[in-house]
Amino acid sequence: MTPEERERVVVFGVLAAFGALAHVLHGVPVIKCVLLCVLALLVVLFTNPYARWRYRHIPGPAYRPLVGNLPDIIAEGSHALFERCRAQYGPVFKVWFGARPWVVVADADMGRRANYRLLNRPFGFTNPLARGEVLRSVMEGLFLSRDGMWSMLRKVWQPTFHSESLHGYAPVMASETRRLVARLRGLAAAQEGDAAGSGAPAINIWREVGRMTMSVVGSTAYGVDFDLLAQEEGQGGSVGQEAAQPGQGDGAPARMRSRSGGAALVQAAADMFECSEIGNATRYLVAAHLMPVLVPVLQLLVAVFPDARYKRLVHARKTLKSTSLSLISDTRAHQARQQQQQQQQHAAQSGAASPVVPSSPQAGPSASAAHRPVGVSPGSFLGLLLAARDQEGHALSDRQMAAQANVFTLAGYETTANTLSYAIYCLAAHPEAQARVLAELDALGGPAGREVTVDDLDHLPYTAAVVDEALRLYPPGASTMREARGAIELGGYAIPDGATVVVATYSIQRDPAYWPKADAFLPERWIKGHEDLAATNPNAYLPFGSGARMCIGYRFALQEARLTLAQLYRNFTFELAPGQVPLRVRTGITMSPAEGVFVRVVPRSAAPSA
Template identity: 25%
Template sequence: MSSSLSDIVSAADKAGPCAPFDVAPDDATRRMLVRWQHVYGPVYRIPAPQGGARRWVVHDPAFVQHIMVRRAARYGKGLGLDRVRLLLGEGIMVSEGAFWTRQRRLIQPAFKPRRLADFNAMIGHENLALAERWRAAACDDTAVDVAAHISELTLVIVLKSIFGADYSRLVEGASNPFSLLSEEATRDLRFAARFHRLGRVVESIIDTREDSDERPFDFLGHLLAARDRDGEAMSRRALVDEVMTLIVAGHETTASALAWAWYEIARHPEVCARAQAEVDALDEQDIPGLVDHASDRLRFIDAVIHETLRLYPPGWLLSRRAVEADAFGDYEIAAGDQILISPYVLHRDPTYWSMPDCFSPARFLQQGVPSQRFAYMPFAAGPRHCVGEHMAMTEMRAHLVTMLRRFTPVYAGEHPPMLESRINLRPGDGVPIRWRVRQELS
């Protein structure tokens, strides 16, 4: 049973919509959360279909902090977990409790900035290869779908960062078995079955690694070497689940964010010009050492990334489940209650953002933006904060710096890209761009 605006009454009359609504990672849910925010404010309840557990929508930053940080131990993963588990088994995106804590501790060291810096040369090389493709398209005055191209780029980067030298074995015969992640948008049971079969490919590489004395530096090498406090390694099943999780999480979110960034940069020539001026001031040889951390020399590039993530947070809907009773102010949360938090809604709330629907990277150059810390959280927050944030930021900086030094984008679509709200928020019909080669760098 769905809800509509006819079900919405004034906040003075009700604490939320009266009709049950089946919350899911889809466009209908995103649209209704935006509408309900205007009527019911930052905290309200939605009746669950078939009389299930109470469902709270929380977009008060202090309440969000309470749930995700201060009382995080009282909340587990919530709605939508089964759909993700179909793909990722018990990887850290979906696992909980003591098992999740152990896995997070084993994985976390691989994402320290000094370890990730060794991937910078590879990331730069892959971006230069894509730049040559875009240069050829520019010479032919052909529009390219940057969403598709960047999806391919980020997939190669994540696979090479996981498998290192074994990447060449993975794509023997010029066929990448993981290309279905870029080629298929639907995440249904059929897709899940195909994706699961790729676990055998991962296991074959693990078998080869275990039979070898070599200990290469890559994510798989780290996971194989990781030991818990008792000296125990991950089980084979856990290892495969974490590898598959890294592939999906490290690919789709970054790809979606960069596609949206190009759409907005192309639509705002003044933003493009300011970003190009910043990257033109860099020496080419300094770029690899700059992109893997926040730098005053890339402040505006970072602002472009943050503003893109504000308007188009890939993880646009987060859910939690109360594992025990809790309270925040006058709100009483019962064990089993479901909590829904949408960064998409929070990031566009005029209470915390001026002109919230406008693309304005300069806002992130101001002190105190946003006015509330938990009004902006594209990588979630608290103990389950995205472990790959640093690598994602490095990839996005490297990509934008490389391409803006060489090209000026011109949006070639007749209408804005369709917002497709699935597990990630992505452009559903592509982002067509015509590239103009910058003469001074051609």
């Protein structure tokens, strides 16, 4: 039973006992008992006495009846609220996310302890309105899975991010970046045209790189060519599910071409993000956070009287799931046909049938062409999941596979897009750093238009440092969350069992106690010879979290961010549109630019030769 469920049972139990006692002992009429119970329930909802009593020893801003600190979280963003609270209450404090207390840790060493010691994410992290099949699917994805299920899934995911697999994803990243460059060239030309006339509209680079990162994770996760940028240019794939051949076209690994499927998936992923953020969510979700005791009632109400936002969320969920499931079933059917053909061939050659060896769990486009299915490319994540087996040799269920593909897309899309946008913002605001990036890229040499490759990354330490520093100042995962289990003490405070422990990454990464010139953008601090600017505590840098639940895709993300940034600056520089400094950010599921990052794209004449 989760802490929320326990609390619910206690509250309803007390109310029922209260009503029954009143009736039996004093002969109070039933109607009065009901009214008394409703009154008692309202008092509980407004004052949240049980939780406030359990967390009374931990300092923090005052609890406001019914809403806790939710209005501040929505208005300021949790990252800014945590900064304010750390200054006022010290490194450990509590804030009220509606009726739920969060114990926030804004200290590098204590944050490490929490992340290493606690394994599960809190139940409160899930959408409280989810139940039944939806809840089961969510809890079977790597991000929210718990205990034994999590450790099985983490092992299944691991090969996806081995070095060979990472190299295998480079062509997808390169082809999507190529499309982005082509699109930005077009937009830059339009900007030039407009500049001569009525004034150039700025380009929201956050949106542009978001399309690209969605294409990269979508293509990698589902084996579907999202083909987004080409769609806008009126080129690209067909609605039919025609398999591209390896080595054909743009050099990307074989991917199913599905234009409408790709667009629907992208829309679905974007809707999932938007509708899951508390500021944009269905009113029922807000009510569920404010009154967890009433969650069962709200679950019923939202099912019977859904509002538009909830309908959008449900539709998005269905799209993600049905796309995965249909890809999986197409692939299974194809594999079965293939196995049959192989058996028939073998029988014809040797005169006897022999068992077929299943394809090995290998990621990257190098997987055997003989085992290549039509729907899902072997270089895709779904291809890997189809071949994976748990310790007992069981395959994942279709629902489990679909859940992993969803997590891959959702975890890898906005985080990487935000990182790239922040890096571009920082470089545009610091011309001297931009000049160093350009010099480093020009030193790569090669003919004009030569693309940056994964092997070049070793020769681009400053570009890597720009990404690291952008992730320090603007961590897309601005905090990590864990559920306390058993007795744990942080900063001298006993943390109640089941508490939500939040490690305040943003605050730690900007704390002057650990970082010289903490608020300054200084990529040099990541380069040898500048130890005076480096962190005084290694635990003060955790953009990908830490401990066993640390981001499993961090190498994928860094490779993608560095490659894309390098390729963009081989071709362009970016100038900030007026009014962009300081950048406004908002924290929802990720910390992202509030409206975007608006720039003018300036094409570089030609990449110089060495």
